[in-house]
Amino acid sequence: xxxxxxxxxxxxxxxxxxxxxxxxxxxxxxxxxxxxxxxxxxxxxxxxxxxxxxxxxxxxxxxxxxxxxxxxxxxxxxxxxxxxxxxxxxxxxxxxxxxxxxxxxxxxxxxxxxxxxxxxxxxxxxxxxxxxxxxxxxxxxxxxxxxxxxxxxxxxxxxxxxxxxxxxxxxxxxxxxxxxxxxxxxxxxxxxxxxxxxxxxxxxxxxxxxxxxxxxxxxxxxxxxxxxxxxxxxxxxxxxxxxxxxxxxxxxxxxxxxxxxxxxxxxxxxxxxxxxxxxxxxxxxxxxxxxxx
Numbered sequence: 001x002x003x004x005x006x007x008x009x010x011x012x013x014x015x016x017x018x019x020x021x022x023x024x025x026x027x028x029x030x031x032x033x034x035x036x037x038x039x040x041x042x043x044x045x046x047x048x049x050x051x052x053x054x055x056x057x058x059x060x061x062x063x064x065x066x067x068x069x070x071x072x073x074x075x076x077x078x079x080x081x082x083x084x085x086x087x088x089x090x091x092x093x094x095x096x097x098x099x100x101x102x103x104x105x106x107x108x109x110x111x112x113x114x115x116x117x118x119x120x121x122x123x124x125x126x127x128x129x130x131x132x133x134x135x136x137x138x139x140x141x142x143x144x145x146x147x148x149x150x151x152x153x154x155x156x157x158x159x160x161x162x163x164x165x166x167x168x169x170x171x172x173x174x175x176x177x178x179x180x181x182x183x184x185x186x187x188x189x190x191x192x193x194x195x196x197x198x199x200x201x202x203x204x205x206x207x208x209x210x211x212x213x214x215x216x217x218x219x220x221x222x223x224x225x226x227x228x229x230x231x232x233x234x235x236x237x238x239x240x241x242x243x244x245x246x247x248x249x250x251x252x253x254x255x256x257x258x259x260x261x262x263x264x265x266x267x268x269x270x271x272x273x274x275x276x277x278x279x280x281x282x283x284x285x286x287x288x289x290x291x292x293x
Contacts, residue, residue: 034071
């Protein structure tokens with residue numbers, strides 16, 4: 001293991017390098033959004049596993065457990081210095097010199113990698129999923145196919161995101177969105193995310209470990225772009241379905257102030273709004289539609 005640092009006047013960004021330095025070379029990042037902590041938990045679990053393993057690492061794993069250091073300290077999505085969303089300004093950066101230097105540094109690591117996995121949180125009431133440009137880029141679909149998780153959702157492809165820019169540069173890259181956010185982490189989903197990420201490294205041939213082979217055999221369903229379901233009225237949502245459930249078009253999702261909210265598509269429930277007040281025309285759920293839709 002090689003612990004390294006990007007030293008800036010305002011902060012120290014640490015990252016870990018495991019393995020030979022050769023291919024396959026995988027970059028794993030977390031907390032580009034500073035309030036998304038579950039990915040940080042999984043990243044540190046993976047670091048500890050690789051540190052204890054020592055041998056049996058054929059390729060290279062580079063892990064940045066916290067990209068947005070100042071945002072993580074402040075538990076905010078943005079860099080609090082300039083309020084820039086770091087995951088919208090790759091590869092050049094924007095805003096303050098701090099944001100630009102961090103973004104360019106991460107981009108340099110991504111550009112020299114064979115695969116990029118970026119860990120995020122989808123909300124406190126969500127189901128874990130892989131987000132990828134799997135329809136347009138065959139290599140991305142191949143990469144997603146070896147990640148041991150069952151749900152792959154097509155991205156909107158918003159430019160400036162690390163995984164989108166890497167994909168357009170010919171580097172297979174995806175996000176895994178898991179449960180958590182607002183500065184909180186979900187330990188159960190963090191453990192699952194750690195196992196999925198480790199399984200990915202095993203399937204890529206970066207790590208050799210027969211004890212995690214059970215995570216490598218996962219049947220997948222590929223979905224279209226997320227459909228966000230809005231409420232026509234304000235109030236406190238009462239959900240009938242849970243994240244991860246399958247619904248058909250027209251199924252009841254929730255009630256808001258006596259108004260029935262139905263699913264506009266058939267697919268898998270990814271996120272719901274719960275334990276909060278929602279305003280009219282705001283999103284109360286996200287559905288991943290089956291591909292044929």
